[in-house]
Amino acid sequence: MTVESLKVESLSLVDELILMLLDEKGGYFHQVPGWQLNCAVVGGVLAELSFRSRLDSDLTSLFVVDQSETGDPVLDPVLKEIADEPVQHTARYWVERLAPRAESIVDLTLDRLVERGILQHHEGDFWTPAPPVMHRQQYGMFEEDATDQFIKARIGNVIFADEVPEPRDVVIVCLVNTCDVFRLIFELDEAAEERIRFICQLDLIGRSIAAAVSENLVGPIRRHTALAKKIPTVSLTRLLRNPHVRDGNLNALFGSLAEEYGPVFQIRPPFSERMIFLAGLETNEWMQKRGRMYLRTRDYFGDFEKVYGAAGVLPALDGADHFRLRKFLSPAYSRTRLAGQLDELYSRGRAYMSTLAVGDSYRATSMSRAMVNAQLSPLFIGVDT
Incomplete structure (x- = not known):
């Protein structure tokens, strides 16, 4: 430009x-x-x-x-x-x-x-x-x-x-x-x-x-009536019969419930307080634009910070603070930074793969978790895993 x-x-x-x-x-x-x-x-x-x-x-x-x-x-x-x-x-x-x-x-x-x-x-x-x-x-x-x-x-x-x-x-x-x-x-x-x-x-x-x-x-001239529509309740029978409960696809589960009941609905588990859900395309679009002003991670970590005498713990950063943190850390995860570490990455990958037996099959999730743990455990607790 x-x-x-x-x-x-x-x-x-x-x-x-x-x-x-x-x-x-x-x-x-x-x-x-x-x-x-x-x-x-x-x-x-x-x-x-x-x-x-x-x-x-x-x-x-x-x-x-x-x-x-x-x-x-x-x-x-x-x-x-x-x-x-x-x-x-x-x-x-x-x-x-x-x-x-x-x-x-x-x-x-x-x-x-x-x-x-x-x-x-x-x-x-x-x-x-x-x-x-x-x-x-x-x-x-x-x-x-x-x-x-x-x-x-x-x-x-x-x-x-x-x-x-x-x-x-x-x-x-x-x-x-x-x-x-x-x-x-x-x-x-x-x-x-x-x-x-x-x-x-x-x-x-x-x-x-x-x-x-x-x-x-x-004071607005044109008074708007407050929304008084009752929040629909999803019956437990209807919930358990949903096919996505069995396949574990939670995104599809709540998406299908939003299509049937609207963007706001509630579930009343037995012997527990009701749970209100916001789901669906409209809700996600609203969250993208306005959610940062109403749903803040720091609100949920307030008591945790008081107990430990902390302020601004990393998991509680959201909104502008999270954006600044992500911007500050981005050079460490950049393509250029990764390219400079490829030799070490290949070396560690080959070392781990040398322990695998030819012909055996492995689940990608558990294998990736083991490789990640092998890198993080020495840093966090000083123990090789």
């Missing part, structure tokens, strides 16, 4: 908002509650449409002034939905109505940033700046018309160096401030916080959209 390749297309306000909210070290967004993040992302879309002269607003409503498509797959569906509405509504109404679209908007934006070589995607849905971008950011190699004109550095100059902000920067400051993320990005003193409040008052569209987002965080 070259500097020239980054200049072909400028970043949209939504792109820059996503980059601003992304925790580069943790590989995912700063801990912003889901509804808060959704409202901020939708606010960014509305602001971008306004900057492209498709939307305008007054004190009472937000309305379309140009229905022509922008060519941006993130913006055009939102523009069409607003244009098709026969009645005008406030920005606050549209922020809440469009909030369920935010997840797909974030996915499209992240994919686009990866395609353009600005972000790098890692297994487990983590994102970090691509190496060339990271190096330019680290050494301050900024250019005025580069598409990745690093938003955090630019906003930092607006806040701390009193640079005059562009209208787009004002909107980003408003939205990020609404998410209460600045304290996680910069070290703020009283003067910086006052500067942020001042910037948030500079632009009418930014102020109105940020106000709409803030109002929705306090």
